[in-house]
Amino acid sequence: MQAFIQNITRTSSGWASTILRIPVGLILMAHGAQKLFGAFGGYGLEGTGQWMASIGLEPGYLMALLAGSAEFFGGLALVIGLLVRPAGIALAFTMLIAIFSVHFSNGLFMANNGYEYALTLLVACLSLAFSGAGPLSVDKAISK
Numbered sequence: 001m002q003a004f005i006q007n008i009t010r011t012s013s014g015w016a017s018t019i020l021r022i023p024v025g026l027i028l029m030a031h032g033a034q035k036l037f038g039a040f041g042g043y044g045l046e047g048t049g050q051w052m053a054s055i056g057l058e059p060g061y062l063m064a065l066l067a068g069s070a071e072f073f074g075g076l077a078l079v080i081g082l083l084v085r086p087a088g089i090a091l092a093f094t095m096l097i098a099i100f101s102v103h104f105s106n107g108l109f110m111a112n113n114g115y116e117y118a119l120t121l122l123v124a125c126l127s128l129a130f131s132g133a134g135p136l137s138v139d140k141a142i143s144k
Contacts, residue, residue: 008085009139011132018081018134024124025078028091032072035064057101070094078128081137088129095122 011017034042043051045064052067053060070090077087095118103115110117133139 006143008083009132009143011084011134011137011140011143013131013134015134015136017084017128017131018136020124021078021081021084021128021133021137024121024128025075028071028075028121029079030075032068032070032075035068036072055101067094067097078125081133081139084133084137084139085129088125088127091125092122092129095119095125 030040033039035048036045038044038047042048045061045068048064048068049059049061051060052058052063057063071094074087074091074094077083078091098118099115099122103113103118106112107114108116
């Protein structure tokens with residue numbers, strides 16, 4: 001078990017991971033807060049769930065709960081640098097679902113509700129999944 005924990009918390013990356021994970025984590029937390037709590041002009045679980053059901057992601061409420069939780073708690077994990085590798089994988093998967101269920105048919109650009117922003121977040125999260133949290137993180141302290 002200790003070897004498993006060390007494997008998922010180890011980080012060999014430098015400060016670049018820290019610089020990347022904090023703003024990406026804050027952005028994802030804000031998106032999750034929109035879905036979960038209705039913060040920042042979001043629709044909360046009920047409204048987001050209804051919208052998700054309307055585009056075929058059923059059951060909508062559960063999908064909203066899963067997406068919102070992945071974004072909010074995964075984003076929080078990135079901000080504090082805790083379990084960044086698994087959080088990065090979960091968040092990348094969430095962005096992949098967003099790209100193909102919502103944005104892909106609209107093309108690349110955000111002006112048309114395209115996938116460029118979700119793709120950027122997906123790539124940033126994948127990068128963190130490979131690199132780890134960086135030197136200023138809970139993961140670094142755990143892995144010692």
